[in-house]
Amino acid sequence: MTQTTTDRPSGRAGGAVVPVLAFAGIVVAVMQTLLVPVIKDLPRLLDTAPADATWVLTSTLLSGAVATPIMGRLGDLYGKRRMLVTSLAVMVVGALISAFTSDLLLMITGRTLQGFAMGAIPLGIGLMRDMLPPERLGSAMALMSSSIGVGGGLALPAAALVAQHSDWHALYFGAAGLGVLAIALTLLVVPESPARAGGGFDLPGALGLSAGLVLFLLPVSKGSDWGWTSATTLTLFGAAALVLLLWGLMELRVSAPLVDLRTTARREVLLTNLASIMVGVSFFVVSLVLPQLLQLPAATGHGLGQSMVVAGLCVAPLGLTMMFTAPLYARLSARYGPKSTLILGLLIIAAGYGGGLGLMDAAWQTVVTSVVLGAGIGLAYSSLPALIIGAVPASETGAANGLNTLMRSIGTSVSSAVIGMVLANTADTVGGVEIPTLHGFRISFLIATAAVAVGLVLALFLPGGRPSETTRLRASSEEDANLERAEAALRGFRGRVLDAAGAPVARARVTLIDRSGRRAGATVSADDGGYALTVPAPGPYVIAARAAGHAPLAAPATHAGDERPVELDLSLPGETVSA
Numbered sequence: 001m002t003q004t005t006t007d008r009p010s011g012r013a014g015g016a017v018v019p020v021l022a023f024a025g026i027v028v029a030v031m032q033t034l035l036v037p038v039i040k041d042l043p044r045l046l047d048t049a050p051a052d053a054t055w056v057l058t059s060t061l062l063s064g065a066v067a068t069p070i071m072g073r074l075g076d077l078y079g080k081r082r083m084l085v086t087s088l089a090v091m092v093v094g095a096l097i098s099a100f101t102s103d104l105l106l107m108i109t110g111r112t113l114q115g116f117a118m119g120a121i122p123l124g125i126g127l128m129r130d131m132l133p134p135e136r137l138g139s140a141m142a143l144m145s146s147s148i149g150v151g152g153g154l155a156l157p158a159a160a161l162v163a164q165h166s167d168w169h170a171l172y173f174g175a176a177g178l179g180v181l182a183i184a185l186t187l188l189v190v191p192e193s194p195a196r197a198g199g200g201f202d203l204p205g206a207l208g209l210s211a212g213l214v215l216f217l218l219p220v221s222k223g224s225d226w227g228w229t230s231a232t233t234l235t236l237f238g239a240a241a242l243v244l245l246l247w248g249l250m251e252l253r254v255s256a257p258l259v260d261l262r263t264t265a266r267r268e269v270l271l272t273n274l275a276s277i278m279v280g281v282s283f284f285v286v287s288l289v290l291p292q293l294l295q296l297p298a299a300t301g302h303g304l305g306q307s308m309v310v311a312g313l314c315v316a317p318l319g320l321t322m323m324f325t326a327p328l329y330a331r332l333s334a335r336y337g338p339k340s341t342l343i344l345g346l347l348i349i350a351a352g353y354g355g356g357l358g359l360m361d362a363a364w365q366t367v368v369t370s371v372v373l374g375a376g377i378g379l380a381y382s383s384l385p386a387l388i389i390g391a392v393p394a395s396e397t398g399a400a401n402g403l404n405t406l407m408r409s410i411g412t413s414v415s416s417a418v419i420g421m422v423l424a425n426t427a428d429t430v431g432g433v434e435i436p437t438l439h440g441f442r443i444s445f446l447i448a449t450a451a452v453a454v455g456l457v458l459a460l461f462l463p464g465g466r467p468s469e470t471t472r473l474r475a476s477s478e479e480d481a482n483l484e485r486a487e488a489a490l491r492g493f494r495g496r497v498l499d500a501a502g503a504p505v506a507r508a509r510v511t512l513i514d515r516s517g518r519r520a521g522a523t524v525s526a527d528d529g530g531y532a533l534t535v536p537a538p539g540p541y542v543i544a545a546r547a548a549g550h551a552p553l554a555a556p557a558t559h560a561g562d563e564r565p566v567e568l569d570l571s572l573p574g575e576t577v578s579a
Helices: 017-033 036-046 055-078 080-099 104-131 134-165 170-189 203-226 231-251 267-295 308-315 317-336 338-356 363-389 394-425 438-460 478-490
Strands: 428-430 433-435 492-498 509-513 519-524 530-534 539-546 553-559
Touching: 017 055, 017 080, 017 104, 017 134, 017 170, 036 055, 036 134, 055 080, 055 104, 055 203, 055 394, 080 104, 080 170, 104 134, 104 170, 104 363, 104 394, 134 170, 134 308, 134 317, 134 363, 203 231, 203 394, 267 308, 267 338, 267 363, 267 394, 267 438, 308 317, 308 363, 317 338, 317 363, 338 363, 338 438, 363 394, 394 438, 492 509, 492 539, 492 553, 509 530, 519 530
Parallel strands: none
Antiparallel strands: 428 433, 492 530, 509 519, 509 539, 539 553
């Protein structure tokens, strides 16, 4: 799969691009927790049985899981901004359908359409990668990646306030308004990325992956209602395994697959995606446990007796802390690499859940737990796109990040099912009403800690602990980028980018392409035209250079594999082209 246009045009992205894309991600994330304050009232509000009411939540989960990798691939092919706007538009339509109805089937239809917007987050990350200069990319991707937690955390108190003092349909009118605002800002501020992937859209692959995901996530979501050992649940799990296996075999034979499984099987991509599942599990546990603990009556002996709004405000620091960790992540990642930042984030999450086992006696203690967990989850979520982007070609950014976002969604789905089962099995029945126990809450925190421990082991096996040539693009300042560029020049190519008159060309995009046509590294020339590229292995390469006002250049080069760099100056032709 080859990229047919430029990677990232210099200077195209204005200062408002990052907040606008982050706002779009937050709006999408709001849809995931919008109904949390009214979950227990859904059967009454929709005049239906409790088992049927759960489809209002399950439908969003299933459509989001299906849409995320598909929209990422469509963005790589046809334009990431175009697909971002499309995702938001479908969400707005779904929100308006839900806003005007109390009919169960129509509500499920609206919620299904809302789930399609989940693809906006990987699309936003891809746009940032294509447009932003190196010194802004690290913190920008961190903020976009964390937006799913930020939106979810901030939506809880706002949705609780609306649900407590107004008709619950107002939640959807507000969501539709936010969606329209996000679309307008995106069209006004965010330019379309010129980066495109080669090949066409793999429709059979999309259908196969969709079927496999639905067959897997459906029993995960409904297993508690159907019974985990029921014939329906086990049959669906078996069918999911068979469909996904056949889908994988088919994708390996397609020239332009929906998901490049060979790339996905690389150690850094595979381990990052598996770690993402564990982070997703840990993130959702706190969202399930703390609101219930806070709202249980004090008469239970362990409930904190807070209102719906106060409970939302106590959990809101989870999202706020995630948002404020983005700049910190950029500095840490530039110095130590995203692997180290992921490990640090997981350790903080483990400390948050470990300490939280004993911090369940007062509302202020839940705030402390939310802050600590927000810092850890923010660092972990921020590390994931940098690890993925550093391991895949630029033409696969959208699809690869879409798959990674899907892994997080699978983690939250598994977390919801497991924690729901634990709380149900440990509940006390008083007057025919099941009341969650403190024992169940603590078991839930221990499960989250175990998931973090698994994620930590996976992270430790990720290759490299220092920033590589690909992660250099995420450095938080030009000084950091220049320092790391010098350190990385021990084995590879280095030289200067010059114009036809021999003058240095600053901020030229220099890309290393291996013998199979894949991107093996990339950098940006310094003010003196200097560049350095490390090589992953000895052999022949092509070095491509592009700069505004110059025709592109591609030069063959070979590295013998020794520790000294090969000197190679690149002279860009004088013919001018549009930037």
